[in-house]
Amino acid sequence: MPIIALVVAVLAIAFEQLIQWKYGPLGIVAFVLLTIGIKAKxxxxxxxxxxxxxxxxxxxG
Incomplete structure (x- = not known):
């Protein structure tokens, strides 16, 4: 179970870095808002x- 959590955490960090690299700080803000909204329902x-x-x-595009 800890290995799955570690893999998920690494994938999440990699996705955040990709968003920041491609879309800048506003991309990170949007991703954080989406994540917090989902977790808080x-x-x-x-x-x-x-x-x-x-x-x-x-x-x-």
């Missing part, structure tokens, strides 16, 4: 985070 917060990520993806 707050639809508004996760919706704002997801919306920001979608806007960033649309802008770069």
């Amino acid at each position: 707050n639809v508004k917060l996760s919706g704002v985070g997801a919306g920001l990520l979608v806007l960033l993806l649309a802008q770069s």
Whole structure:
């Protein structure tokens, strides 16, 4: 079980670094809002985070 938790943590950190590298600080803010919203089961917060990520993806494409 600890190995699975370690792998998940490493993947999460790698994903955060990828988001920051590609989309800058606003990408990290959006990802954090989405993550906190999901963990807190707050639809508004996760919706704002997801919306920001979608806007960033649309802008770069």
